Amino acid sequence: MAAHHSRSQFQRHFRRDEAPIPFTIDGIAYSGRRGDTVLVAIMSVTDRLRQSEFTSEPRAGFCLIGACQDCFVTLACGMRVRACTTPLEAQMAFITRESGNE
Numbered sequence: 689m690a691a692h693h694s695r696s697q698f699q700r701h702f703r704r705d706e707a708p709i710p711f712t713i714d715g716i717a718y719s720g721r722r723g724d725t726v727l728v729a730i731m732s733v734t735d736r737l738r739q740s741e742f743t744s745e746p747r748a749g750f751c752l753i754g755a756c757q758d759c760f761v762t763l764a765c766g767m768r769v770r771a772c773t774t775p776l777e778a779q780m781a782f783i784t785r786e787s788g789n790e
């Protein structure tokens with residue numbers, strides 16, 4: 689498991705028995721639960737949503753209500769979605785690293 693995916697920030701207390709929804713982060717397979725937002729799914733398995741494009745600091749969203757734009761994440765197709773207001777869908781593939789920077 690990649691070092692930056694080593695600790696989850698959210699603890700799931702509810703909806704633990706909902707159907708699993710598979711997704712990937714940088715090619716690593718995870719699963720969320722039906723009804724998760726992208727932010728809940730990612731923060732339940734990692735310690736960040738993304739790195740700041742300005743400081744490289746980890747970011748995890750701020751307002752959690754769709755008002756601040758701190759939670760945009762990038763899909764493998766290049767599309768960016770607001771994690772706190774976007775429902776998790778099966779097979780979403782999130783990219784947190786720029787290709788060619790590894």
Ligand code: FES
Pocket residue numbers: 748749750751752753754755756757758759760770771772773
């Ligand atoms: S956390 Fe502010 S818009 Fe998502």
